[in-house]
Amino acid sequence: MQSNKLSRFIVYAVLIYFAVYYLLPLYVMLTTSVKTMDEIRGGNLLSFPMHITFAAWSKAWGSACTGVECTGLAPFFWNSVRMVIPAVAISTTLGAINGYILSKWKFPGSELVFALLMYGLYIPFQVLLLPMATTEGWLGIASSTTGLVFVHVVCGIASTTLFFRNFYVGIPDELINAARLDGAGFWRIFWRIVLPMSIPILMVTLIWQFTQIWNDFLFGLVFSAGGSQPITVGLNNLANTSTTVKEYNVDMAAAIIAALPTIFVYVAAGKYFVRGLAAGAVKG
Structure with a gap:
């Protein structure tokens, strides 16, 4: 004892x-x-x-802008909010649909498509910078929030598809086949049967994508300019501002402000993240 x-x-x-x-x-x-x-x-x-x-917090958050230069994180923070919400929603939706198709509605060549998507996970982001910049130029969305959303959606499809596909493999095929026999089509099965069962993996994907997109610095630095820069770029600009005195308290307050959304997401939904992984996010 x-x-x-x-x-x-x-x-x-x-x-x-x-x-x-x-x-x-x-x-x-x-x-x-x-x-x-x-x-x-x-x-x-x-x-x-x-x-x-809390004077340092006030200075770190400040929202004064002169031309294309902003002091404080407020403008950059809201740029990131405008970027992360549609990017997470679109990439998660596309990943869910792709995973559903590749696991339950297989077609000739579906395994090759899945293999190519998985290959995309191993391509360094630095390799994508030039072709992605060229594509954004063709589409007319370069140096804008829309362009950042586009980049994160494209780069997030492979990982979200992997999560959902591996989760959906665990759903019995008999359930899908029974729904087909009852006359349910592709979308009805997805919305009425498959998606309601996907809450655990949906939370995993939302947390994963939110964290990756909010904390991204490379794409934010390369594909944004002026009023479209995200908070990671704003934090870097604030920390590297040339002043006579280095204000460590302002830098620390700014770093915490930049991290608060991801901390909140993990605190609010962390248990669902672990539950989703245990339910099959890394199986397959």
Whole structure:
């Protein structure tokens, strides 16, 4: 009995240690963001702020724009919101339909199509920059939010298709065949039977796509300009702004603001992410 208690104590002690160690950078960011620069210069990195101020947060969020240059993250934040919502919705919808077709409505060459989509997962994004820029130029959507949505949808189809296809493989074919015998067509089966069963994998895909798109810097830097730049580009611009004094509290506040949406998504839907993976997201 004593041995079991000791083992449990050791396990919890180790877990708490690693949790504190993992969260230490977040603590430093939070405390630094609410300190004054005088306190940052004269204090200890791990010390708790003596006088809490949110002036750095206000400056990091500021929304003043002059021409094509903006100070603060607010304009970039809303650019990312306008980009991420349609990009996630479209790529997830297309992935669900593709996965449904490739798992339950196979056609001659469907395995080749799936293999080519999977091959797309292994192509470095840097290789896509030139052809994607050329395509956007032809479509007339270069350096715009629409262009960013287009890029993320195209690059997200392969991964979303993989998630949904592997999940749908686990749905009994008898269920689909019975619906066909009852006269249900392609779309009715999808909307009335398959999609309602897809909540776990749908949450996995939404979280995955949201995180990937919101945190993307490469595409945001290359395919946007001026008023269409996302928050990752805005954060980089803010951190690299040439000033006489480096404002670490503003940089830390800006970094937290940029991370808040993804943190919120994981906190709100994290349990569905784990449940979706366990339900078959990585099977197949």
